[in-house]
Amino acid sequence: MSTKPRRVTIHDVAKHAGVSAQTVSRVLNDHPDVSEATRARVQRAIAELRYRPSAIARSLIKRASGMIGVVASGFHFFGPAQLLAGIERQATELGWQLMLQVATDPSDYDRVATTLIAQQVEGVIWAYPELSSDRERAFHQQLRPHAPILFLSMEAGSGEAVLSVDNRLGARLAVEHLIARGRRHIGLITGPLTLWSAQQRRLGWEDALASAGLPHTERQVVQGDWSAESGCRGLRALLQQYPELDAVFVSNDQMALGVLYAAHQLGLRVPKDLSVVGFDNMPESACFIPALTTVHQDLFALGQLAVREMDRVIRARRAGKQAAIAPLMLQPRLVVRESS
Amino acid sequence: MSTKPRRVTIHDVAKHAGVSAQTVSRVLNDHPDVSEATRARVQRAIAELRYRPSAIARSLIKRASGMIGVVASGFHFFGPAQLLAGIERQATELGWQLMLQVATDPSDYDRVATTLIAQQVEGVIWAYPELSSDRERAFHQQLRPHAPILFLSMEAGSGEAVLSVDNRLGARLAVEHLIARGRRHIGLITGPLTLWSAQQRRLGWEDALASAGLPHTERQVVQGDWSAESGCRGLRALLQQYPELDAVFVSNDQMALGVLYAAHQLGLRVPKDLSVVGFDNMPESACFIPALTTVHQDLFALGQLAVREMDRVIRARRAGKQAAIAPLMLQPRLVVRESS
DNA sequence: CGTTAAACTGTGATCGTTCACGGGATTTTT
DNA sequence: AAAAATCCCGTGAACGATCACAGTTTAACG
Numbered sequence: 033m034s035t036k037p038r039r040v041t042i043h044d045v046a047k048h049a050g051v052s053a054q055t056v057s058r059v060l061n062d063h064p065d066v067s068e069a070t071r072a073r074v075q076r077a078i079a080e081l082r083y084r085p086s087a088i089a090r091s092l093i094k095r096a097s098g099m100i101g102v103v104a105s106g107f108h109f110f111g112p113a114q115l116l117a118g119i120e121r122q123a124t125e126l127g128w129q130l131m132l133q134v135a136t137d138p139s140d141y142d143r144v145a146t147t148l149i150a151q152q153v154e155g156v157i158w159a160y161p162e163l164s165s166d167r168e169r170a171f172h173q174q175l176r177p178h179a180p181i182l183f184l185s186m187e188a189g190s191g192e193a194v195l196s197v198d199n200r201l202g203a204r205l206a207v208e209h210l211i212a213r214g215r216r217h218i219g220l221i222t223g224p225l226t227l228w229s230a231q232q233r234r235l236g237w238e239d240a241l242a243s244a245g246l247p248h249t250e251r252q253v254v255q256g257d258w259s260a261e262s263g264c265r266g267l268r269a270l271l272q273q274y275p276e277l278d279a280v281f282v283s284n285d286q287m288a289l290g291v292l293y294a295a296h297q298l299g300l301r302v303p304k305d306l307s308v309v310g311f312d313n314m315p316e317s318a319c320f321i322p323a324l325t326t327v328h329q330d331l332f333a334l335g336q337l338a339v340r341e342m343d344r345v346i347r348a349r350r351a352g353k354q355a356a357i358a359p360l361m362l363q364p365r366l367v368v369r370e371s372s
Numbered sequence: 373m374s375t376k377p378r379r380v381t382i383h384d385v386a387k388h389a390g391v392s393a394q395t396v397s398r399v400l401n402d403h404p405d406v407s408e409a410t411r412a413r414v415q416r417a418i419a420e421l422r423y424r425p426s427a428i429a430r431s432l433i434k435r436a437s438g439m440i441g442v443v444a445s446g447f448h449f450f451g452p453a454q455l456l457a458g459i460e461r462q463a464t465e466l467g468w469q470l471m472l473q474v475a476t477d478p479s480d481y482d483r484v485a486t487t488l489i490a491q492q493v494e495g496v497i498w499a500y501p502e503l504s505s506d507r508e509r510a511f512h513q514q515l516r517p518h519a520p521i522l523f524l525s526m527e528a529g530s531g532e533a534v535l536s537v538d539n540r541l542g543a544r545l546a547v548e549h550l551i552a553r554g555r556r557h558i559g560l561i562t563g564p565l566t567l568w569s570a571q572q573r574r575l576g577w578e579d580a581l582a583s584a585g586l587p588h589t590e591r592q593v594v595q596g597d598w599s600a601e602s603g604c605r606g607l608r609a610l611l612q613q614y615p616e617l618d619a620v621f622v623s624n625d626q627m628a629l630g631v632l633y634a635a636h637q638l639g640l641r642v643p644k645d646l647s648v649v650g651f652d653n654m655p656e657s658a659c660f661i662p663a664l665t666t667v668h669q670d671l672f673a674l675g676q677l678a679v680r681e682m683d684r685v686i687r688a689r690r691a692g693k694q695a696a697i698a699p700l701m702l703q704p705r706l707v708v709r710e711s712s
Numbered sequence: 713c714g715t716t717a718a719a720c721t722g723t724g725a726t727c728g729t730t731c732a733c734g735g736g737a738t739t740t741t742t
Numbered sequence: 743a744a745a746a747a748t749c750c751c752g753t754g755a756a757c758g759a760t761c762a763c764a765g766t767t768t769a770a771c772g
Contacts, residue, residue: 039435039757039758041757041758041759042758042759042760043758043759051721051722052721052722052723053722053758053759053760054721054722054723054760054761055720055721055722057759057760057761058720058721060759061760064719065719065720065721066719066720066721067719067720067721070720070721082514084486084489084490085490085758085759086432086490086492086757086758086759087487087490087491087492087759088428088431088432088437088491088492088757088758088759089432089727089757089758089759089760090758090759090760091428091727091759092426092428092429092432092726092727092728092729092757092758092759092760093726093727093758093759093760093761094727094759094760094761095379095727097428106457107447107453107456107457108453108454108457108655113447113448113453114448116447117446117447117448120472120474121474124474129471129487129491130472131469132460132470132472134460134461134464146424147427147469149424150424150425150426150427151427151428151469152426152427152428174422259655260655260656260658260659261655261658261659263659264659286656289656289659289660290659292659292661293659293660293661293663296661315448315599315600315601316600316626316629316656318600318601319600319601319603319604319629319630319632319633320629320633321632321633321636321661323633379727379728381727381728381729382728382729382730383728391751391752392751392752392753393728393729393730393752394730394731394751394752394753395750395751395752397729397730397731398750398751400729401730404749405749405750405751406749406750406751407749407750407751410750410751425728425729426727426728426729428727428728428729429727429728429729429730429757430728430729430730431729431757432727432728432729432730432756432757432758432759433728433729433730433731433756433757434729434730434731434757435757
């Protein structure tokens with residue numbers, strides 16, 4: 033096979049068009065001070081040589097990489113996948129490249145931070161939904177001098193920019209709905225309680241029970257891991273420790289699927305014997321048996337919003353100004369279907 | 373707030389350690405010709421200044437970005453998400469950065485190719501599962517001189533490196549299973565037939581029917597779009613145009629969920645009145661009602677394999693050698709559950 | 713017609729790192 | 743003991759683009 037060809041550079045284009053590299057650069061960047069004739073000649077040269085400017089060389093001199101770092105956890109769950117999709121879409125539209133870093137454990141933070149700094153990202157969207165601990169903050173401090181950080185779905189720390197969905201409100205809507213349907217023994221299957229979003233959903237459940245004057249005990253709560261299978265186990269455990277159960281709020285749709293399955297196996301009829309409400313509103317939820325009542329949260333929009341905010345902050349920063357991100361909570365809404 | 377601080381460079385470290393930049397570079401890259409004492413001094417300086425070498429400057433001089441481009445389509449479906457997860461994992465392990473490009477339409481190819489070339493990726497994993505047409509090949513040709521390309525789950529073109537799962541075999545296994553269960557009127561709900569994987573699954577269905585001596589007609593086939601909702605519509609359409617239906621092979625699990633839902637609504641009992649087999653084996657499938665018989669394909673492993681192969685090819689290329697990727701098909705396997 | 717401004721284009725330095733090369737100090741070889 | 747080899751470290755150029763500045767040509771004005 034042929035050997036690796038030398039890259040076409042701006043100088044090749046310049047020579048081919050009979051101008052200087054600077055002029056080619058001006059054409060590339062739409063600077064005004066180029067005559068129409070020259071511009072056309074340069075553009076023809078670019079096309080003929082199939083020249084593509086090196087983003088790397090450009091980043092080096094401009095001290096701006098055009099990249100946004102995204103720190104996320106596994107996208108085998110609906111939420112993170114949706115969020116990432118929104119981020120990706122908006123980033124592409126605004127011309128940003130994403131440097132995706134998957135963290136599966138806080139021990140990854142060091143590697144992630146090192147990589148993001150080395151790649152000189154201009155901003156970081158931190159979508160890894162860990163509880164904010166001192167340990168993590170230390171890493172964030174490492175990152176902060178290099179790039180603004182935007183947190184998604186986390187606890188709002190002091191002076192940190194956080195965007196999220198109002199998980200607590202969503203959960204409350206769900207549980208209030210169950211109460212309105214006459215249920216009084218409402219169980220809860222949570223996500224991993226190390227996560228802020230899972231904690232918030234639990235608080236929402238408590239809020240609703242409290243404002244209806246219903247007491248709650250630990251017997252009503254089981255912790256899952258977001259997976260369908262854990263929802264399945266969760267319902268069995270719940271029935272054992274809290275037999276009077278007549279409804280469950282499940283902290284995500286995937287676990288709710290497991291709950292429906294377990295209920296079916298145990299001969300419980302949903303919603304007659306047991307009402308079920310989920311959280312996420314993934315497209316599949318409408319096809320669960322029975323179709324799932326759930327809380328809709330627009331994580332795609334949240335991802336888009338995050339990138340738009342980041343874009344704003346970075347532009348300000350490039351211009352030497354300082355821009356703050358206004359913390360924001362998106363409102364979820366209840367989607368009522370057959371399971372309640 | 374404070375102004376943006378100047379980046380710590382290799383020269384700062386050199387000055388701080390009382391050596392030249394070249395020596396610092398040698399320490400960074402584990403070159404032998406540095407005395408232990410100097411090495412230690414440099415490392416201390418690095419730590420004290422929290423110095424992180426600029427990946428950008430390094431890429432420029434080395435003419436190697438350490439990045440692999442990944443072209444994929446939306447990860448709201450299980451397959452692509454799984455694939456991406458595998459790619460990501462292996463890339464992190466081998467120290468590659470990913471430049472993720474999401475294509476939603478062939479019209480995106482130009483932007484994607486331009487970006488990947490500009491970022492100087494050293495290899496491209498093309499996981500966007502479009503049918504290979506001449507139009508696309510042209511874009512691949514554009515990319516090829518810059519970086520080796522590895523295709524996933526596509527038609528093997530002339531001399532192109534393709535890794536995939538044997539979709540056709542998987543589908544055949546599924547349908548043979550239905551035949552072995554005594555079904556004779558086996559419908560098919562396909563994915564978008566512009567996609568190679570969907571075509572292959574259709575061929576597998578035909579294979580199995582043919583080798584069992586069963587004829588098939590167009591009435592037995594409906595096209596979906598991978599979504600649960602389309603599976604739902606699909607079953608209704610199928611029953612209308614082919615009332616003798618006693619089993620369906622559905623080309624992915626998400627559509628199979630829709631099929632189960634529609635069957636339930638129509639009062640069909642699965643598997644008594646209608647057997648259903650899916651494709652993917654997503655974790656949730658075990659919790660469908662009834663639990664879904666499906667074809668397991670290890671896309672995570674495929675993604676990992678793709679990166680390992682790419683790593684091998686790039687290393688060879690850097691060393692001036694030429695390495696080919698051996699085309700490979702992973703074997704799927706049938707997972708029998710309650711729906712058949 | 714000379715002066716000034718505007719329009720256009722080129723030169724050299726620069727971003728942060730590594731490569732190619734060279735040279736001095738120390739050790740080993742004959 | 744001189745020559746050769748080894749070890750250790752530094753200098754200047756290079757990667758491919760842009761920035762700051764300066765120069766040349768053309769148009770506009772009094």
